Amino acid sequence: MKKSKLIILMLSIAYMVILTSCKQTNDPIITADKVDKVVILVKSDNEKDRSWEAEDQNFLKALIGNINATLGEKDENTQNFDIELTPDQKKYDYKIDFYNNGEVVQEVEISQVNKLKIDKEEYTIKEDREKELNSLKNHVLSVVR
Secondary structure, eight states, rough: OOHHHHHHHHHHHHHHEEEEEESSOOOOOGGGOSSEEEEEEEEEEOOOEEEEOOOHHHHHHHHHHHHHHTTTTOOOOOOOOOOOOOOOHHTTTEEEEEEETTTEEEEEEEEETSSSEEEEEEEEEGGHHHHHHHHHHHHHHHTOO
């Protein structure tokens, strides 16, 4: 009896070690200190494409904070843009490119179907994060021309 409990305990510990080592250790979104510029593009079927560039570190931190909030991460730089999106705005495609020294270091895309793509990793934003996703979209829409 004691041997079987010991074996189960050892297997449980081994399982925990394996799970811990396999867990992703880096955040999917880049940090503001590794970015010096952002280029935002909003595409629509009914309107002309709109874009905007920014190098302001406070804006970069807030934008990255809003992306983190959409992914369920806590970020002190998150800004809430709690405005209802129009049906057309929900259909827009959003693209955010982060740069460092003139080179793209990360690409973020938001599709019409609540898919968030960071580089090649795709995330489905579920209903419990839709408020954060809409806030991110509103943040982007507030600056593009």
